[in-house]
Amino acid sequence: MAYVYASASFLLLTAATAVRQETPENVYYDVTTGTCNNGKYLLDNLSGTFAAARENTYYQDNEDCYWYIVVPDGYTIKVTFTTVLTLAAGDYLHVYESNGTSKLRGTLKNSHWGRPVNPINSAGRFLTFHFTSDGHERYYGFRAKYEAVDIDECRTNGGGCEYKCVNTAGSFRCECMAGFQVAQKSCIVTDPPTVVTGEVAVVYGRDALDVELTDMTQGTVLGYSGLRKAQEIRINVTLASRPALPPGHAYIPSVAVGIVDAGATFSIMRGHTEQLKANISCRIQPSPDNPMQYLNCYGSTYVIWEFMEGDVVSLTVFARNGGYVDIQPPAAHSGPLSSADRRYFQGQTVRRHVEVTFDFMKPFHCSISYNCQDKMLDVGNPIIKTANFSISWSGWADSTSGISNYTYMIFPLKTGSDGFLTEELRSNGSDIKAVVYPSDKLPVDVKLSHYGLYSVVLKVQDKAGHSTLARRCILYYDVNKHKPELVAGARVKIVRSSGGWSNGAGSEVTVDFHNVFVNRFLKDNGYLGDISSFSPAIEPGYDCKSISGVLNTNGIVKFLVAVGMYNSEAVAKLSQPTSWQVVADPSKQQYRLHVPKTAKVIRAWVKAVDLMGSEVIDRVTVKVYNSTPTISRQIVFNGRIHVEAQESVSGIHYIEWTLYILSTGSAVYGRNYSNSDGTCASPECTCRVEGGKCKFATLFLSPGGATLPDVTLRSEVTVVSNAGDAIKSQTMVRNSDLKLKTNSGVLVIGR
Structure with a gap:
């Protein structure tokens, strides 16, 4: 059963809820009948009634009943009897001044027959009534009502209040004059000290960690530092205390109110262990007899300490105010006294806590x-x-x-x-x-x-x-502008091929695409180059990986090659790539492939891809031929060397003549007699052209006016076909045969 008093304060409710723990066991809490019936009853309302029997009925023989009356703190109990009618000498109502039967106060019995009974007033908040009857005679018994009576705590020593006591229902409160507030039963200055400016510092040489303080009423200030050592802990705080104490009829404020104590304490913690502890005093120290409305609290203490990761400097700055006030305190009930009374009033102590944690590691x-x-x-x-x-x-x-x-x-x-x-x-x-x-x-x-x-x-x-x-x-980048492209005048080619011919049947050939492709946006700006070191340095693992330093050639990061082998040039020109192979090392710009002997035509496609994924394709088609050219003669005739050479299928690509010193092998003269289209320059060389190719060449070789050494020479003629095959022919030459002008010098090869 819950008990809630309609007019009760929080104090009353608290006391009522505590009653259950203060009453004896086996108590019946349902007290709606209020009569005996050999029961135990708890009465914890502010008022109520209880009786030995129902009205106009007798109590029973051999009754044994208890009524426990409990009221909240701040109250006493008053019990008034309306009827006391017991018969036999063995019928009694015992009264106990306790919560139980430990302290007997008195007994009501048949001697009170029909006479008024004075009210019973408890000394405290408990009364217990115990009614017993024997088996001889019985009657109406008793009927009573109880009520909680408020205690006026202010009657005794003003409730202990320093200034004024005000009685309340079930309790009392202390009051203070304006400018003061209640602390327990005392009055303290309402306004705490404040910080005008201030800082605390951990100092080592010229290095210092400063933590600013702006408001002493705030909580802990957290700071962090990478300072490795300390040699001084310092405070520099300007404090003020000007409490608002307006004059009035009840008191006259004294000028001797202000800061009476200030300073700091600090400790160094490592983990949960206090390593060092000290106090820091202000160089100018106030006192209760010398309070200060303004105080510059400057103080320091010297330490020798080397910090470790996670060490904490814990520092608390404090200030307390107070002072003497001339006051005329009011009497408890009759108004203010006439005589002045000087009292010292304690102020408020405020603290500002600073914790500095030492951290030497970077974020990660x-x-x-x-x-x-x-x-x-x-x-x-x-x-x-x-x-x-x-x-x-x-x-x-x-x-x-x-x-x-x-x-x-x-x-x-x-x-x-x-x-x-x-x-x-x-x-x-x-x-x-x-x-x-x-x-x-x-x-x-x-x-x-x-x-x-x-x-x-x-x-x-x-x-x-x-x-x-x-x-x-x-x-x-701009997807429409910054694309890969072919370098002007450059095309993909097959190494050692010319004029659309190659001698690669049954062997390996090389697809070459050196400097054929470019992305000018990337190449000209150097965007794929390495990035220089940042300042401050970026640690390994934290730097750019995605673009800078990418392996590339002219802005191209990937080459793919597709190759087809065909029986005819017509079929080859209609074909498309079917399978692309990635070039493992794009910087080499070459791709080697094996050509079967049955192949007649090779077609190779090269795809260049830039960093953005854009691409461009070039291709080359060559016919495969294995026959080598021939040199039908190399003879000295009329002061010149007469040479005849032929290649009837792919045609002659170029003819080169070189003179060597026979004894040493050193080249002293050289010349290339071919034009870019495979024909040769007259009058020394003439070609018979068939199908756009030089198929038969006749040459009359002479060094002209070149000065050569007066030694026996070796003449070497090299003929290379468009398919890449070559043949060499050698013969010895005497100076008298060539009618050459001689000296002891050596002429470097020229073209």
């Missing part, structure tokens, strides 16, 4: 420390076709002080004088820069101003001031 990313999947700096696709992209990050941590903020910076990159890409630092800083705090929402949306390669740098700073940098690169 979990992917570096324990291989997590979070992205330290995510720019999405590093190659974008529009100016807009987003930046995000996650997985950053700092084991001691925690992350303070993130700063992202975006710089355009350009090629410096050393050939490395560098951030273009403009007069107003980077193009884009912003600070993001851990509570801010990600991703961050960014818009670039122009095409190019950009460096996205993220600076992660902890609360101790340490920072770690991460860098990513992003390329912004």
